[in-house]
Amino acid sequence: MRKSKIFILIVLSILIILGVVFIINSINDNEIIQQANLYIENGIYNYDDLLLSDDKMYISMDCIKANDLLDLHWDKDYNKLSIFKNYNNITISYNNDNATYIDCLYLTEDVLKVFNDTLYLNATFLKNNLINSMFVDNNSKNIIISNIEKQYRAKIKTSLKFWTSSDNSEEYTIKRNDIFYIYDKQISNMLLCRNTNGNIGYVLKKNIVPYITIEETTYTKPHRKESxxxxxxxxxxxxxxxxxxxxxxxxxxxxxxxxxxxxxxxxxxxxxxxxxxxxxxxxxxxxxxxxxxxxxxxxxxxxxxxxxxxxxxxxxxxxxxxxxxxxxxxxxxxxxxxxxxxxxxxxxxxxxxxxxxxxxxxxxxxxxxxxxxxxxxxxxxxxxxxxxxxxxxxxxxxxxxxxxxxxxxxxxxxxxxxxxxxxxxxxxxxxxxxxYTRLWEESMEDDALVVKSTSLKISTAEKLLDELGIELSYDVTTGQNYGEKMIDGVRCRVWNEDETSLxxxxxxxxxxxxxxxxxxxxxxxxxxxxxxxx
CATH class of the missing domain: 3.20.20.80 (Glycosidases)
Known part of the structure; x- marks a missing residue:
């Protein structure tokens, strides 16, 4: 009986230890943002494209590339990130502590983070250095990436809420006639917006009226090269x-x-x-x-x-x-x-x-x-x-x-x-x-078709066609002159490259x-x- 109790105590102790380890690991691994928003104009992004670590927000490289926000290449084994921007190759080299970007030294966490074998880039770093159309609010944990925004003003005094999912959401105050910018994201009766101070959140649609629409055109016609x-x-x-x-x-x-x-x-x-x-x-x-x-x-x-x-x-x-x-x-x-x-x-x-x-x-x-x-x-x-x-x-x-x-x-x-x-x-x-063209020779060996191909320069092909006596006629299907002839049990075929095909x-x-x-x-x-x- 005594041995049974000891055994039960040992098992319970092991289970408690495992539970504690699991909880600690869960806390350490639970860096995916639970209360935050990412909005990309006409964008493609998932819940796990956002990461929160030590109160810093990060966006996955996969998300950045998928939305053509930046042209990136990550050499993971060499701790090197290449950024191709305006036809310049900018590199970020990093280790666990520091990262170098354009000869400037940063804390690595202020530039990027590797989590679950995925590279994430610091949202504030992106905003300040690489993506002009990006807005980041570290207080409300909201990020906007868009070249299109509509300017609105407040009809009455109202509030800019951090989130729409909670009645107790923190908020910024908006005075009557304050100007702010609305984006194409609506949840229930609330619209995503940014005020002139850079604060981002949600405002009740009924409390605002349109002012101006701003749209940035980024397309330029490619320059035609010399013929x-x-x-x-x-x-x-x-x-x-x-x-x-x-x-x-x-x-x-x-x-x-x-x-x-x-x-x-x-x-x-x-x-x-x-x-x-x-x-x-x-x-x-x-x-x-x-x-x-x-x-x-x-x-x-x-x-x-x-x-x-x-x-x-x-x-x-x-x-x-x-x-x-x-x-x-x-x-x-x-x-x-x-x-x-x-x-x-x-x-x-x-x-x-x-x-x-x-x-x-x-x-x-x-x-x-x-x-x-x-x-x-x-x-x-x-x-x-x-x-x-x-x-x-x-x-x-x-x-x-x-x-x-x-x-x-x-x-x-x-x-x-x-x-x-x-x-x-x-x-x-x-x-x-x-x-050049090819001479094809088809023959049967042991009841199987054997195909041999020989590459020929134009001049060589002309001589060979004369020697073999292969006559050509226009083949509408290929748009070429074609000829074939049986010679000693071998079917010789040529789709000729000449002035006609050229x-x-x-x-x-x-x-x-x-x-x-x-x-x-x-x-x-x-x-x-x-x-x-x-």
Whole structure:
């Protein structure tokens, strides 16, 4: 019996201890605001987007981004927050005690807080430094973010209540004819408002009358870039003996593929040639150096997810461009993990901010939207469109292997353009066309269809079609000349890239008022194709 009592006492003691621990943890974790309001004009926000800690209010980064209030990127593992504002890259570095913002030292709690693996920004800090249309009342625990407000005056002496949910709510006094500002939020018969002293609360609708409506217009028409024709020049080794070459009159910009991403202190393999640069620029053409990621998704992920290395890569690109005297930069990162979409966007944003400072043109290559995560879906086309001078749509490689088809049918290209224009202004879009085609060979092996694909330059394709005796006719479906022939049991098929398909592509440029056209690649073309491009 004695043992049973002892056992019961032990169990009760354990339960009491666990209960106390639970209560303490609940108190520590219960930082979500219980009596506060956040109002964002036409906004999207949830209860847990607000946080109250030590009487300070915070708004989640997710909420800020979802409502396009600020363009942010958080490198959580490096205690670094990047803010892209007015095409400047502003960083906040922090530890448990202090945070640095524009060379000023703050207490970390006065800038941000990390809670439940979510980043929150101090509301007062946001109001004072980053969001002009934000109003914060730390007494009533109310926050307003809006560019639209209606000016009212009080008909009689009334009160501005902190909250609408309690009859015992604290309040501010409003005198007759006092001016204040009303927002588009009504609860029962009370309206959200702010007085001229910055106090925020709710006022009875019957006690006020309209005065003036104020609406701030923030939209500005994007500036249209200079119309251009550019061509990549495929270079994947050092030029030992430079020889001058003819550059078609239609070309404004050459973009040699000189730089490949590597994991060392130089960050890029360099195939550049000083004589090449000097010669191109002496002809009146511009040179954009192309920087690619070697199409290596593992390497790209490793480097871009390291906040410090990502910034160093940006600095390296700028350094190379300035030292070599290039007119611009072309970024061609492909085969990137979908999970790295945000860090790739942060890389482009940081690079463009520095390009603007250095007056360097930035172009970024994008693929036609598809279901491929690593070749298409990783691209945030809206962010790239905002943080670049030109967006080059690589409108080719619709079919690469496995299934015979066009390199880029006209309907598919038009779909790609229309989709891109949903995110990017037409004054930035360059339509890049292929100066190559593919020979498809279909055969049966062990009762299975085997498809082989061979890429051909325009000139090579012309010769091969003659040799094989393949006759072409216009295919309305693809907007191209098509031909096929059975040779020794193999079905040879070609959707040809020639003046006909090029002319149809140029009609798309005109139809959608695109700013320019591009070519892959310079040494793939023929004189007739270059003339057609004009």
């Amino acid at each position: 251009i024709t550019m061509s990549w020049d495929l270079v994947n080794k050092k030029i030992s003996n430079f020889v001058e070459f003819d550059i078609p009159q239609v070309i404004d910009v050459l973009a040699p593929t000189w730089y490949e991403l590597v994991d060392n202190e130089d960050y890029f393999l360099d195939y550049s040639n000083v004589e090449y640069t000097s010669y191109v620029q002496s002809t009146g053409k511009k040179l954009w150096a192309t920087f690619n990621n070697n199409f290596d998704k593992e390497l790209t992920s490793k480097l871009l997810n390291n906040a410090y290395k990502r910034s160093k890569i940006v600095d390296k690109v700028i350094q190379i461009t300035k030292e070599k005297g290039y007119n611009g930069i072309n970024i061609d990162f492909e085969n990137v993990y979908l999970k790295d979409k945000d860090v790739y966007s942060a890389f482009i944003k940081e690079l463009y901010c520095k390009c603007l400072t250095e007056k360097i043109t930035l172009s970024v290559d994008v693929a036609v939207l598809s279901s491929s995560e690593t070749w298409s879906m990783f691209l945030d086309r809206k962010a790239i469109g905002e943080y670049s001078d030109y967006v080059v749509l690589m409108a080719y490689d619709q079919n690469v292997s496995g299934v015979s088809g066009s390199v880029g049918s006209i309907p598919w290209i038009e779909y790609g353009v229309e989709n891109l224009l949903e995110s990017v202004n037409d004054g930035k879009v360059i339509l890049a066309v292929p100066f 002319s149809n592509r140029m009609e798309i440029v005109k139809k959608y008022n695109l700013v320019g056209k591009g070519v892959w690649a310079f040494n793939f073309g023929t004189e007739e194709m270059w003339q057609s491009l004009e």
